[in-house]
Amino acid sequence: MTKLRTDDKVAQGFGGGQDDRAAFYPPDGTDTADFADGGRGENRPRTPAVELSFLKKDEQENLFATMESEEATPSLSQAQRMKQLSQSGRLDMDTIFAIMTEEKGNQKETLKINTSKLKKYFPKNTTPKQMEETIIKLLERELQRKRGRDSR
Numbered sequence: 001m002t003k004l005r006t007d008d009k010v011a012q013g014f015g016g017g018q019d020d021r022a023a024f025y026p027p028d029g030t031d032t033a034d035f036a037d038g039g040r041g042e043n044r045p046r047t048p049a050v051e052l053s054f055l056k057k058d059e060q061e062n063l064f065a066t067m068e069s070e071e072a073t074p075s076l077s078q079a080q081r082m083k084q085l086s087q088s089g090r091l092d093m094d095t096i097f098a099i100m101t102e103e104k105g106n107q108k109e110t111l112k113i114n115t116s117k118l119k120k121y122f123p124k125n126t127t128p129k130q131m132e133e134t135i136i137k138l139l140e141r142e143l144q145r146k147r148g149r150d151s152r
Contacts, residue, residue: 051079
């Protein structure tokens with residue numbers, strides 16, 4: 001089995017692979033910031049894998065261990081923060097864990113109920129926002145009622 005770098009593993013997590021990562025790295029070791037856009041600093045492709053390639057080997061190993069244990073891959077903003085922390089010498093296992101266990105916006109669970117199912121319970125001109133607020137208030141009242149009954 002071939003041992004992959006953390007940036008390769010992240011690239012695979014996003015549907016890419018080593019070939020995708022290699023496209024960002026010049027063979028002569030020039031800085032990728034200069035390579036990606038001919039040195040102009042414009043239109044650089046930025047992916048989590050590219051940002052993570054700047055981490056030190058031990059930081060990449062710590063990140064990969066956290067990725068495996070938490071079953072999570074870093075977002076671009078998380079990868080950029082880790083890169084900055086690494087460059088300032090402040091990226092350790094605790095920081096990596098804290099960053100990787102943050103709830104991402106696309107990971108928040110939502111419940112969708114078609115308004116056509118709810119319309120019969122509300123006046124005709126009630127907005128979806130008003131419906132939501134009313135439902136939450138009713139649920140809070142019911143919860144308080146149950147708690148009051150259980151405490152007796």
